[in-house]
Structure formats: structure tokens, C-alpha cells
Amino acid sequence: MIVPMKHISLFALKKDERRIMKALQKNGVIQLSEADGANGDAELSPALSSASGLFKTGCEAELAKKQGEVTKLKSAISRLGAFMPKAGMLEAAPERSEDELVLAVPEALKTAERLDEIQKDISHNKSEKERKQALIKSLAPFAAVTIPLSDIKPTRTADFLLGTAKAEKLDMLREEGVSFDSFGDAGKAAVLAAVPKEASEETLAALRAAGFEEAQLPAINGLPAEETERLRREIAEADKNTEELSRELAKLGEKAETLKMGMDGALIEEARARARCELFATRETFLLTGWARSDEADKLESAIAEATEVYCLETRDPYDDEQPPTYCKNNKFFAPFEFITNMYSPPDPRGFDPTVVMAPFYLLFFGLMMGDTGYGLIITLGALLMLKLKKPKGGTEQVCRILVWGGISTMICGLLTGTFFGMNWRDLFGQGFPFPLIDPMVDQMTALVLYCGLGFFQIIAGMVVSMVLHFSKGDWQTAVFDIGSWLMIFAGIALMILGKGSVKYAGYGLIGVGLLLIIVFGGRNKKGIGRVTGGLGKLYDITGFFSDVLSYARVFALGLATGVMGSVFNMISSMVHGALKGVPVVGPVIGFIVAAILLAVLHLFCVGINALGAFIHCARLQFIEYYNRFYTPGGRLYKPLSPDTKYNKVIK
Amino acid sequence: MTGIIWAALGTSLALILPGIGSSLGVGMAGRAAAGVIAEDPEKSGQCTVLQLLPATQGIYGFIVAFLIASNSGLLSGAGSSELPVSMGMSYFYAALPIAIVGLVSAYMQSRVCCAGMNIVAKQGEGGKGIVLAIMVETYAILAVLVSVLMVVGVK
Structure with a gap:
């Protein structure tokens, strides 16, 4: 049997608005008209809105904030999935009160933020490690250099070039008359060459012929060997840090319950925030329009009375050109x-x-x-x-x-x-x-x-x-x-x-x-x-x-x-x-x-x-x-504003 | 050809052709499903149902193949050499409806299923897509019905 719908207009004081919305959501007795709904009936005619001074309540910022929270928690839950205790296939959702869920939101958000930080730190550590390892690799040929690199500075007449050359070609350089110093005698020797400020083409050509490659080293102090040692130490420290962070990450998995509760709390608040965006307001009052089941008129009235004594509730049957939502009521079998x-x-x-x-x-x-x-x-x-x-x-x-x-x-x-x-x-x-x-x-x-x-x-x-x-x-x-x-x-x-x-x-x-x-x-x-x-x-x-x-x-x-x-x-x-x-x-x-x-x-x-x-x-x-x-199809389901959750069952 | 070879041919075709159709169909639908599930793992249930729909043709083919094999004596081997050519050919023709219709309807149904994944992705509910896809299956059902009746009726 299809339950007839009543069109609802509710005027009440703005100061009671939050309490009223909360009571309505808790009881799940009204579906608010949506501005973009099939009827467009949430758009007041321009004449009415200018005459009555009604304007849309500006609560988009709040809605955006709540949506942000939901997104944040959702992504945290999916990222933490691997560390969460697996729910059994046949495990029932836990039952919790609405307040309990909403109160869990801040804690859950904190957990989500900490998760963000940890993951950011871990990935920072990882990229730093890669950078330092690359640096160590480029310093490797100069491990034997015994002069602190910061001491190598051009003089008035000469520049110094630091690079590598093949050990067997060093004699060739000597014959060309380039003055240089070499370190290490492995296949590739580190070479510190001194060239005159106005180095002739021949000198540079000779260097190139000897296989000299100028090194592009970042500015570092001290000996290359010392620098390498320092970098190694830093990497080890970062590794230790990453390990600690990973342990903490795994531990965050224990907070799965809080996260899920917070997610449900955020969902409840988001639904309410969205509904609040559909309200109209004057300076002191607000107007709520929507649909309610005709057999729940008393429940609606008592839900509002629960929140305030000052209100004006108007119910009427839908007009012929209005398309109310559909609610079917059948017994337990059907x-x-x-x-x-x-x-x-x-x-x-x-x-x-x-x-x-x-x-x-x-x-x-x-x-x-x-x-x-x-x-x-x-x-x-x-x-x-x-x-x-x-x-x-x-x-x-x-x-x-x-x-x-x-x-x-x-x-x-x-x-x-x-x-x-x-x-x-x-x-x-x-x-x-x-x-x-x-x-x-x-x-x-x-x-x-x-x-x-x-x-x-x-x-x-x-x-x-x-x-x-x-x-x-x-x-x-x-x-x-x-x-x-x-x-x-x-x-x-x-x-x-x-x-x-x-x-x-x-x-x-x-x-x-x-x-x-x-x-x-x-x-x-x-x-x-x-x-x-x-x-x-x-x-x-x-x-x-x-x-x-x-x-x-x-x-x-x-x-x-x-x-x-x-x-x-x-x-x-x-x-x-x-x-x-x-x-x-x-x-x-x-x-x-x-x-x-x-x-x-x-x-x-x-x-x-x-x-x-x-x-x-x-x-x-x-x-x-x-x-x-x-059969005449084409209805849309009655979806009252209610505490709609994902992981927990809300008890009244 | 002797009767038993016709029966064997029918058995093979009843399994092979709808099997190809269902493999193609489930494969295509599976790829589409993976795309939807990658975005939202919670929709995997509905996507799996949609993916599974083109699988039935292969099962229908299997049923007919098995019935032919068992009724004609291919399985037991008893009296298989004495199967008259007329009966063997009857088994062969009995296999054709599900073999051919199964192949085509599994493939076409899968295309509807892939389109239905769009509904799941955008609207979050698969019921309507499933209803659309099931329309295609009607013909496979009629085909398996006729095939089974023909196999059982071979005298």
C-alpha cells in the first residue's frame, strides 16, 4: 500500500534550528525538498522571496567542511585497510548511539591526520634516501681526495677543475704540461687539475683527450670520504625513523574502530549539513519545506516539539503538479x-x-x-x-x-x-x-x-x-x-x-x-x-x-x-x-x-x-x-533525513 | 560416419561454442568490472553479478553436452558401436540450438553487462542493468530448452 505524502512547511526560530534538525534526523520523519529535485519546489518564487525577505541560508561552507571530513576519513580507512583487523564475513555491525558516533569524529580526524603525517614522513624519508644514495655514488671516485673540497677555490690566476680521468692516461696529461694532482690509482683516478684563468683551447683539449670528466658535485664541506660517512649515517638514521613510523602505522590499525565510528559520525553530520543548505531564512526565523508520511504526522509533530516550543507547522496534501516521493507500507511478510x-x-x-x-x-x-x-x-x-x-x-x-x-x-x-x-x-x-x-x-x-x-x-x-x-x-x-x-x-x-x-x-x-x-x-x-x-x-x-x-x-x-x-x-x-x-x-x-x-x-x-x-x-x-x-512506474523513493551510516547500526 | 561419431561431434559443439561465447562474455564483463571496482571496491558485489550473467550459456552447453554423452553411450562406452547413424545425427542436431544461440547470446549479453557496469558506476545500483542483460538470455534459455527436449526425445 502506498502511504500518501503530506507537504510540510515548518517555520521556527533560527536559534532553535540546529536542535530541530537534529531531532528530525534522529526520528527520520521528513524528506527535505531539494533545490535540484524533480519539483524544484525549494526555489521560492522571486515575488515571495522578496516580499517575505526570505533568503537561502548560507551554510555551504559548513557542508564543504563536513564533506571534507568524510573524504578524509574515507581515504584514511581505505589506506589503513591493510593494517585493520579483518571483519568476519558473518559479523554483524556493532550498535551504537548517534552521540557516541559524533563524539568519535575529532579523535578519528586526529588519527587520520597522524596517518597523513606518517605517510608523508615515510615518503619524505624515502626520497631523501634516494637523493643521498645518488650523492654517495657520485662522491665515490673522490674518496681518496685528501683536500677538503671547500678549500678548492680559484686563485688570482688559476682555476681548479675537479674530475675523473683514466689512470693510464695520466702520463699523457703530464706530457701536455697540465699541472695536476691525482688521488687513488684505481681504473678511474680522481684528478685535481690547475689551469690558468685564460686556459688555452689546447689545455682543455688535452684534458678531454685524456678522458677527463669534470665532476658536478654539490657544495660540500670537508673531505669527500667524511661527507660520504656523514651521508651514510643520515641514511641509517632515516631508516630507523621509517621503521618506527611503520610500527606506528601498524599500530594505528588498532584505531580502526574509532575511525569507523568517526566516519559514521561524519556521515550523519554531513547529511544534516546538506539538509540545512535547503533551508530558507529571514533574520530571526527559518523555513523548512519537505515531505512527510501522512501516517507519521504525530511523530513529526512530537519530534519538533522535542526540540522547541516555538514553531508553526503547516501540512497539506500535494498539489496535482507536485510529485511527492513514494513510500510503500507492507506487513513483515510482503x-x-x-x-x-x-x-x-x-x-x-x-x-x-x-x-x-x-x-x-x-x-x-x-x-x-x-x-x-x-x-x-x-x-x-x-x-x-x-x-x-x-x-x-x-x-x-x-x-x-x-x-x-x-x-x-x-x-x-x-x-x-x-x-x-x-x-x-x-x-x-x-x-x-x-x-x-x-x-x-x-x-x-x-x-x-x-x-x-x-x-x-x-x-x-x-x-x-x-x-x-x-x-x-x-x-x-x-x-x-x-x-x-x-x-x-x-x-x-x-x-x-x-x-x-x-x-x-x-x-x-x-x-x-x-x-x-x-x-x-x-x-x-x-x-x-x-x-x-x-x-x-x-x-x-x-x-x-x-x-x-x-x-x-x-x-x-x-x-x-x-x-x-x-x-x-x-x-x-x-x-x-x-x-x-x-x-x-x-x-x-x-x-x-x-x-x-x-x-x-x-x-x-x-x-x-x-x-x-x-x-x-x-x-x-x-x-x-x-x-x-x-503498473505505473516512475516514482522516486522516500528517503527521509536520518542517521544513515556505513559501519555501525544507530540505536535510538 | 558412424552414429557415435555424430554424437561425439554434437557433444563437442554443445560444449565448445557456448563455452567460447561465455569465456568471451565473462572476460569482457570482467574487464569492465575491474574498472568500476578500482574506483569503488564496495561495488564489487553488483559487478560480480553482472559479470556472471554471460556465464550461464556455457553451463547450458555443458548440460546438453553431458546429456548427449551419457544418453548416447559415449560415457559408458556400452553399445556405442551399435548406435544407429540416424540417432547419432539426431543428437548432433539436438546440440545445434544451444551451440549456436549460446555463443551469440553470451557475447551479446556481455555487451549489455558492460554497459550495465556504467549504471553501477554512475548510479551505484546494478538492478536495472541486470534486468536489461537478462533480456538477452531469454533466447539462450529457449535454445537450451529445445536442445534438452530433443536430446531426451531421441529414440
Whole structure:
């Protein structure tokens, strides 16, 4: 059932604003109109805003700050991921109060900042180390130099060039008359050459010929050997520092809990800050507009009263040109099935909530598509286990709840038309066993006709729903001429086939009246020739019925596929078992173990892939073949301002 | 050719062609999924579902291949030399629907899946993309249905 929405305008004092917003968020009772929403109703008309002196509250800065916090914490959590204790697959989210989460924000931000610092320091250390190592490498040829490098300064008449040359070419330099000093006698000698200020080309050419390369050393004091030693010491120190930082980083992983709490706190505050940006204000008051559920009017009122006594709350029904959000309310059994509908599109807020008329068909066809009692058992138990341990929320919870019932339906359908872990019931319990009533492997045509017949029944159900909806809207013409006429034809065909004697003629009569209604009134909204062709054109709809009914053949195919896949896996396992059994002494034991593991893995795979297929194909049957008849999509979901978190469950 | 060779040919084709289609399909969808997951690891669940959709054709092909192999006596080897040519050819023709349709529909479905990853990346929800992709699978289902019925019906 779709809960009607009320449009809310709330005037209150600015000084109470934060308290009111907090109370509204805590209770989750209102969805604020967004400036960029479908209605644009948060934009007051210019006339109104100038007359009343309303202006948009400038809280973008606060929103930006909160968004920044969320981003910072999000990136910290993802960077710290490697150091965090792994959450178990089936671990439920911890329950915490909103205040607890918000209070954790500063501590979490501090942790995130410290993380930033540490990572920055570590990368600084790393790049410094690389720079120093490169320097050590370039100093290496000059390790034997015994003159402090800072002492080498040009004199009045001479420049000094420091570089390297090949040791065996030093004699050549000497012959050229270059005055130099050499250090070390390895393959490459360090050479300190003195050249006159106005060095002749020949001197430089001689140096080049001797393989002299001038070194580009940074300004350093002292001997190169000492300098190298100092650099080595610095590197060692930095390494030690990095190690300490890494240890601290790993230790920060212990603060995962704080970070996650802070993240949730920041998310709550961000949502509120965003909502606050949608408010209008005068100097002393503010105006809040939005949508609330009509059945939560009291809750809204008390939420506001909780925060302030001075306010003016105005509720009204939506105008015709307004598009309120959609909220569907169903009991505990049906509510999860809203997930299926929302996968397609939430219903139009003025339309009809199809959950109740869809869920039974969904379960029926899901069961038939799986069609294996053993698999049904696994699905139900698995879903129950997930719900019990993980306590999921949102979409995951809804899917689990659907699967609990889907598994039960699968167990029943498996007994009626299917198998047990891919095994035929009669192979298990003897030929006299009454189940399955219909074996799709043996009685293919019966099964195919049965499933298509069930599909036809669903389509008829869709048409009946549509008829009722049109009647309730007062549109009896569509209900009778466009839908009733077809129902008459179908009923007539049924009588014609099943009935005898005069009943048969009643069938002919019904078909005739139905056809007449379609031809005469099918084009009732058109004029002239269009009225005739329109009526005849409506007859063409029959092809739509055919293709829709045949689409239900997928139920048969998927049901068959599950059973066959299961039996194929049984065959493979028994073949492996048979092959290993022959091995003397250890064979029977190993064969049993391997076959058991194989069976478990293969059947789990079979459940997974077939449940996925059944879930989605079943949904498709609802969307295309069923909703097609009566459903008005196009709503947007009601998302009230609430403490929406990621890692923790907020308790009131 | 003797009957059993036709049956063996059918078995191979039923496995090979849809297998190629599904490998291509799952591969393409997997690459697209990696791009989305790299941006936001939390979307991996929906991306995996989308990636898995083109995998079913290969499984359908496997089912038909196995049924042919087991019904024709290829597995047990019992009486395989006496399989009449007419039956062997029937098995071969029974393999063709899923072999050919499986190959094409897995590939085409994968392209819809890749496009669906865009929906996941931009809107954060995969339901609608999954619905779009499942439309393509209809024809593989019809094909496997006909193939299985034909294999079971060979007399």
C-alpha cells in the first residue's frame, strides 16, 4: 500500500534550528525538498522571496567542511585497510548511539591526520634516501681526495677543475704540461687539475683527450670520504625513523574502530549539513519545506516539539503538479518484496503498490525455476543463517528475507515437480512414491503446458487488477472495453474447449461479444476512419498475449536445467568415486572423501548459479509480463533525513 | 560416419561454442568490472553479478553436452558401436540450438553487462542493468530448452 505524502512547511526560530534538525534526523520523519529535485519546489518564487525577505541560508561552507571530513576519513580507512583487523564475513555491525558516533569524529580526524603525517614522513624519508644514495655514488671516485673540497677555490690566476680521468692516461696529461694532482690509482683516478684563468683551447683539449670528466658535485664541506660517512649515517638514521613510523602505522590499525565510528559520525553530520543548505531564512526565523508520511504526522509533530516550543507547522496534501516521493507500507511478510519492484522502478506516488499481488507469483515461479527440495533447504537455511549472524540492513536484508520464503517454495515445488539434490524421488523411494506429481524429464509437454498455463493465469490476474484499478478511478470504459472484452474472449475459449452442448454455445457467444466490444469500442477515442481501424488494430494485441505466455517457458527450462545440472554433478561424483574405489586398500576411503568434497562443492555452485538465475528471471517475468498490464512506474523513493551510516547500526 | 561419431561431434559443439561465447562474455564483463571496482571496491558485489550473467550459456552447453554423452553411450562406452547413424545425427542436431544461440547470446549479453557496469558506476545500483542483460538470455534459455527436449526425445 502506498502511504500518501503530506507537504510540510515548518517555520521556527533560527536559534532553535540546529536542535530541530537534529531531532528530525534522529526520528527520520521528513524528506527535505531539494533545490535540484524533480519539483524544484525549494526555489521560492522571486515575488515571495522578496516580499517575505526570505533568503537561502548560507551554510555551504559548513557542508564543504563536513564533506571534507568524510573524504578524509574515507581515504584514511581505505589506506589503513591493510593494517585493520579483518571483519568476519558473518559479523554483524556493532550498535551504537548517534552521540557516541559524533563524539568519535575529532579523535578519528586526529588519527587520520597522524596517518597523513606518517605517510608523508615515510615518503619524505624515502626520497631523501634516494637523493643521498645518488650523492654517495657520485662522491665515490673522490674518496681518496685528501683536500677538503671547500678549500678548492680559484686563485688570482688559476682555476681548479675537479674530475675523473683514466689512470693510464695520466702520463699523457703530464706530457701536455697540465699541472695536476691525482688521488687513488684505481681504473678511474680522481684528478685535481690547475689551469690558468685564460686556459688555452689546447689545455682543455688535452684534458678531454685524456678522458677527463669534470665532476658536478654539490657544495660540500670537508673531505669527500667524511661527507660520504656523514651521508651514510643520515641514511641509517632515516631508516630507523621509517621503521618506527611503520610500527606506528601498524599500530594505528588498532584505531580502526574509532575511525569507523568517526566516519559514521561524519556521515550523519554531513547529511544534516546538506539538509540545512535547503533551508530558507529571514533574520530571526527559518523555513523548512519537505515531505512527510501522512501516517507519521504525530511523530513529526512530537519530534519538533522535542526540540522547541516555538514553531508553526503547516501540512497539506500535494498539489496535482507536485510529485511527492513514494513510500510503500507492507506487513513483515510482503515488505521485502518491495525490493523486487524497486529494481524496476518504485511505483508512481499516485499509483498502486503491486507488492501484495506480485509476491505470491514471485514465490511460485521462483520455486518452480529452482525445483529441487534439497536446494530449497540450503537456500532457506543459508538465508536464515545470514539474517541471524550478519544482521544485514537495506537491500541485503530484503534479499535474504525473500530467499527464506523462496527456499520454502523451492522445497514444495521440488517435491511436486522436481528432484532432491538432483536425484529423482522415485529412484530414492521406489517407483510407488507418489511424488513428483509431474516429472518434467519424462512428461515434458505436460510440464510445459502447465507452466505456460500458470503464466497465463498470472497475466489474467494482471488484467483483473488493471480492471479493478480502472473501475476505482471511474474509468469504466477502459475496464470494460479494453480489458473485460479480452477476459470474455478467454473465458469463451475455455468454455468452448471444456464445455459440452449448450455450454459450448455460451462460449461462442462470449467470444463473439468480446470481439464485438473490441472492434466497436477499441477505437472509441478516435474519429472517422480511425475509429474503425483503431478497433481492428486492438485485435492485434492477441500476439502480445501469445508471446507473453510463451515467455513462461523459461520457468520450465530453468527448472529442468537445475534438475539436470544436479543429476550431472551426481553422475560426475559417482564416476570419480567409482574410479577411486578400485585402488587397493586406501581406495574406498579416499574415493569416499573426494566424492563427498566434490558433491558439496558442485552442489553449492549449482545452488548459487541457479538461485541467481531464478531470482532475476523471476523478477523479469513480473516486470515485463505482469506489470505491463497494470503498473505505473516512475516514482522516486522516500528517503527521509536520518542517521544513515556505513559501519555501525544507530540505536535510538 | 558412424552414429557415435555424430554424437561425439554434437557433444563437442554443445560444449565448445557456448563455452567460447561465455569465456568471451565473462572476460569482457570482467574487464569492465575491474574498472568500476578500482574506483569503488564496495561495488564489487553488483559487478560480480553482472559479470556472471554471460556465464550461464556455457553451463547450458555443458548440460546438453553431458546429456548427449551419457544418453548416447559415449560415457559408458556400452553399445556405442551399435548406435544407429540416424540417432547419432539426431543428437548432433539436438546440440545445434544451444551451440549456436549460446555463443551469440553470451557475447551479446556481455555487451549489455558492460554497459550495465556504467549504471553501477554512475548510479551505484546494478538492478536495472541486470534486468536489461537478462533480456538477452531469454533466447539462450529457449535454445537450451529445445536442445534438452530433443536430446531426451531421441529414440
